[in-house]
Amino acid sequence: MKAVVPGSFDPVTSGHIDVIERAARVFGEVIVAVAPNLSKRTLFTVEERVQMLREATSHLPNVRVDAFEGLLVDYVQSLGANVIVKGLRAVSDFEFEFQMALMNRNLNPGVETVFMMTGAEYSYLSSSIVREIAALGGSVNGLVPKTVEYRLREKFSQAAGG
Numbered sequence: 797m798k799a800v801v802p803g804s805f806d807p808v809t810s811g812h813i814d815v816i817e818r819a820a821r822v823f824g825e826v827i828v829a830v831a832p833n834l835s836k837r838t839l840f841t842v843e844e845r846v847q848m849l850r851e852a853t854s855h856l857p858n859v860r861v862d863a864f865e866g867l868l869v870d871y872v873q874s875l876g877a878n879v880i881v882k883g884l885r886a887v888s889d890f891e892f893e894f895q896m897a898l899m900n901r902n903l904n905p906g907v908e909t910v911f912m913m914t915g916a917e918y919s920y921l922s923s924s925i926v927r928e929i930a931a932l933g934g935s936v937n938g939l940v941p942k943t944v945e946y947r948l949r950e951k952f953s954q955a956a957g958g
């Protein structure tokens with residue numbers, strides 16, 4: 797069975813990878829789908845986010861990475877899939893995820909949303925916290941895949957004129 801793991805992934809964190817690995821153990825084929833994120837300016841371009849995800853998931857043979865525009869349910873349907881996998885870190889994630897899952901069901905009742913719990917060690921992790929730590933020169937070692945750590949360093953050393 798095919799499942800889609802959508803997100804902004806700006807950038808992908810170790811918590812995202814944990815959920816993708818869990819999805820890859822349950823579903824036959826997993827498509828990680830990068831959304832452009834219309835509501836906020838992103839640190840990384842869609843192409844950079846796709847590239848980092850490809851590098852960070854290269855050990856998972858049944859996972860591929862793609863980008864999409866428009867409604868998620870339309871994209872899922874265009875792939876011939878009918879499952880969306882979302883990660884939950886804590887109860888606080890649930891309210892918004894619940895709203896999105898029901899809205900997606902309203903838009904396309906044939907698409908199911910499945911939630912997977914992130915490993916407890918990643919429950920405090922988010923892309924926005926990672927961006928802030930990296931921007932302020934803190935270590936993100938272990939919080940993100942190595943390829944992301946390298947690119948964050950590159951991004952912020954450029955910004956600092958280094």
Ligand code: PNS
Nearest residue numbers: 802803804805831866867868896899900
């Ligand atoms: O990583 P994020 O920011 O929580 O991911 C949110 C995402 C990309 C899954 C969501 O914004 C989305 O599905 N965007 C695509 C547009 C869409 O279908 N919007 C309606 C969702 S109810």
